[in-house]
Amino acid sequence: MSDPVTLARQWIEGDPDPVTRDELQALIDAGETAELAERMAGSLQFGTAGIRGRVEAGSNRMNRAVVIRTTAGLAAYLESQGSGLVVVGRDARLSSEAFMADTVAVLAAAGIPVRYVATPVPTPLIAYAALRMEARAAVVITASHNPPEDNGYKVYDANGAQIVPPADGDIAAAIAAIEAAAEVPRLEFPYVSDQVAEVEPDLFAAYLDDLAAARPASPPPGDLAITYTPMHGVGGRFVVEALARFGYHQVRPVAEQFDPDGRFPTVAFPNPEEQGALDLAKAQAERDGSDLIIANDPDTDRLAVSVPDPAGGWRPLSGNQVGVLLANYILTHTTEPRPIVINSIVSSPVLAAVAEHHGAGFAQTLTGFKWIWNAALELEAAGQGLFVFGYEEALGDSVSRQVRDKDGISAAVLFADLA
Incomplete structure (x- = not known):
């Protein structure tokens, strides 16, 4: 097996991104052998929800070279299966826009038609779009509730659910067969390609219509007062609009955490399960006299709930x-x-x-x-x-058939219904 310095030099030669090339070269120059050994220790593997890792240079990290090679392997796998449309979206992490552009560029260069959502979007909406459009696959650039330093790459199969064996192993084998990322064909301007177009703007309206059709009959919502936080993620306007659509008009967002911000500045860890993550929401709920606190993780596929504690304060419900x-x-x-x-x-x-x-x-x-x-x-x-x-138990719920994955938007609506 090659030593980490040799592996790093080989990776630099095949990395199309000057930023991560310089980052890896600086580690070589500084003699950071242990750090290089970790960064070059193989490659990220598909886990319970795609691949995730720290955004840094190296084969065992998330970076443009890894995204390009991963997408090239996915494209090769799809071509072996007859190809078809791929839907692509992203969260609001700082690297997600660049990673999505590389994903679209590689797929389009391979002749695969792509539909994408230009702005940060909840992961469940990409899963919904793929199913609605009968896509062959979908890709979401997201690290969900991981720390801000991370990012990830999530893949859905033709059945609308996330990939499982043998597909994940076949895709991994196809990725391993890809040579240097710099050699992978990419369109320079992918978003003006005839192969590429935005998802129709009625996506969320159609999602809400389908949720309305699937939602259990329930009495009028009354005057339930809800404090809501999207935890600096992408769910804010979507969840507020969904709740309003179904009669919940007393939704009071936590302003400091409402807009998408990949730095997650008010929380140590952007996971609503973590100690202290809901402190701002609880303080606001006390001030406002709310009946319920609901929260999503940054890509809006999980739902956290807290209820008033008879002894005072707020009691978080477990998953x-x-x-x-x-x-x-x-x-x-x-x-x-x-x-x-x-x-x-x-x-x-x-x-x-x-x-x-x-x-x-x-x-x-x-x-x-x-x-x-x-x-x-x-x-x-x-x-x-x-x-x-x-x-x-990790706050993931699937409450309707329109999304074949956990979905924090529809789960928020139905929990408000039962509250």
Whole structure:
């Protein structure tokens, strides 16, 4: 095996980005062998939600060279499967715009048609767009609730769910076969290519229409007062608009955290599960006399909830508590004769009891929503019933069939309904 300095020099030769070339060269010049060894220790691998890593130079980090090679491998895999449309979107992290541009440039140069959302957008809306447009795949540039120094690359398959074996292994093999990123064909101006166009502007309106059709019948929302924070992520205007569409007009956003900001300046860690992450929301809720606090993570696929504590202050609900409450609400109101609910093996077994109470089917999967939705599709194909709800203890919920992944927008609406 080559030593890390040799590997770093080889990577520099194939890196099209002068910024990361200089960064890696500076480490070589400074004799930072241990740091080089970590940065060149293989490559990022697809995990429970795509690839994620710190944005730095090197093969084992997130950077333009890694995104270019990953996309080239994905394009090669798609071409081997008959290709087709790819939908692309991004969050508001500082590197996401450049990474999305490289993704679109590589796909278009490979002759693959692309539809993209130009501005930062919730991950569930890209998953929804891909399903609605019958895309062959979708890519979202996001690191979800990871620290601000990170970014990621999430891939959805033709069935609308995240990739699972054998697709993830086949894509990884195709990536490994790609030579230097600098040699990968890319369009210089991808967004003016005939292969590339923006997603239609009615995307979110169509999403809300589909949610309205799927939403359980519920009484008028009344005057529920909600404090809401998108945690500096991309969900702000989308969640507020969704709640307003369904009658929740007393939504009071946390102003300091409402606009997308990839630096996440008011939190140490942009995850609503983390200690202190909801301090601003709790303080505002106390001032405003709110009935409920809801929060999303930065890419809006998770939902956190806090409720008033009879002893004073606010009590955060666990992901299991939110999931079980949503499950019971949906199963109480569903008209599906054979509903199915699913959670992961690290989530509460209480869901099985709720399912049994309602006469619903129940299954558990490995950790990750890619397993939950692919299992749901397999159960449906086997004639076992219709999937109506799934959740993970890490604040992920799937409350409607329009997004085959966790979705913090629709989950926020339905939790407000049951509150």
